[in-house]
Amino acid sequence: MFDAFSWFIFIALVGGLLALDLLVFHRHARTVSMREAAAWVTVWVILGLGFGAFIFITRGPTSGAEYLAGYLIEYSLSMDNVFVFAVLFGYFAVPPAYQHRLLFWGVLGAIVFRAIFIVGGTVLLDAFHPVIYVFGALLLYTAWRMAKAGTGHVDPAANPVLRLVRRIIPVTEGYEGQSFFVRRNGKLLATPLFAALVVIESSDIMFAIDSVPAILSITTDSFIVFTSNAFAIMGLRSLYFLLAGLIDRFEYLKYGLAALLAFAGLKMLTSDIFHLDVWISLAIILGILVISIVVSLLATRGHGGPGPEGAGLIRAEADQPGP
Numbered sequence: 001m002f003d004a005f006s007w008f009i010f011i012a013l014v015g016g017l018l019a020l021d022l023l024v025f026h027r028h029a030r031t032v033s034m035r036e037a038a039a040w041v042t043v044w045v046i047l048g049l050g051f052g053a054f055i056f057i058t059r060g061p062t063s064g065a066e067y068l069a070g071y072l073i074e075y076s077l078s079m080d081n082v083f084v085f086a087v088l089f090g091y092f093a094v095p096p097a098y099q100h101r102l103l104f105w106g107v108l109g110a111i112v113f114r115a116i117f118i119v120g121g122t123v124l125l126d127a128f129h130p131v132i133y134v135f136g137a138l139l140l141y142t143a144w145r146m147a148k149a150g151t152g153h154v155d156p157a158a159n160p161v162l163r164l165v166r167r168i169i170p171v172t173e174g175y176e177g178q179s180f181f182v183r184r185n186g187k188l189l190a191t192p193l194f195a196a197l198v199v200i201e202s203s204d205i206m207f208a209i210d211s212v213p214a215i216l217s218i219t220t221d222s223f224i225v226f227t228s229n230a231f232a233i234m235g236l237r238s239l240y241f242l243l244a245g246l247i248d249r250f251e252y253l254k255y256g257l258a259a260l261l262a263f264a265g266l267k268m269l270t271s272d273i274f275h276l277d278v279w280i281s282l283a284i285i286l287g288i289l290v291i292s293i294v295v296s297l298l299a300t301r302g303h304g305g306p307g308p309e310g311a312g313l314i315r316a317e318a319d320q321p322g323p
Helices: 003-026 034-059 061-092 096-127 131-149 160-168 192-216 222-233 237-250 254-269 278-300 308-314
Strands: 181-185 187-190
Touching: 003 096, 003 160, 003 222, 034 061, 034 222, 034 237, 034 254, 061 192, 061 222, 061 254, 061 278, 096 131, 096 222, 096 237, 131 192, 160 192, 160 222, 160 237, 187 308, 192 222, 192 254, 222 237
Parallel strands: none
Antiparallel strands: 181 187
16 A cells, blocks of 8 residues: 555656646747756755655655665766767757757656666566676676776767668658657658657667666665656756756766766675665765766866867757758
């Protein structure tokens, strides 16, 4: 009964806010200002932490700490998504007025994919416990690749899913308002907005492969894993609009995220011989994030203005679509 009530509270809260966001605040295409983005980031963080307080009160401090740890892991890994969004919007030259709607559907798809991965991951762990070592090794490998790549480079043109979509559905030369598809002479055509959505969704699947096992290293309670994921992802749109022009300031965050994944991987690999208290895990996660952010900000003092990706966003309205 309690679980059903908790799910009802969560679904009603998130569903209502999503409907309000799409149908009221962003019913018509418009550019999101930094002030508005900051306000929404604050709202989603308060809601996310508030739901954590609800779990703390109703399920106890251990569950509350597990939720907070999962929320922090997902929120910090979402910073990597912000970088990818900036590159994608620059490549597809997505007009600023259409970016929020694109991210809305992208985030909605991300929540669906996370639900699938979470259910699959928990079922696998329950049915075959040794798979935890596979997850742990995967996280260590991902951490190594992330640390080795540093800031890295994203090439949307190389995305295999986008190539497949282009072969199946012809893409229009320019944007058709906020439409993902248009019909001309009885033929269905995709727009560059849909092409960008395809890349966003396929990229999120790769992010889910990392983030879901990382949270499963903290807890296998599907309710805590999914809700912490969802609240962190919901604030991702506003976080993008707030930080897109400041990405270059977080130069060393990638290494912090790599350390975070490595910690989760080691925790999984040693889970059968060593149990780390959830509060200690939470302290380690916070420490990694704070250190990587502070070091990044100190190392990039005086680096004003948007970097290459942010500049691409500013030029978006004047450029032609990349596809």
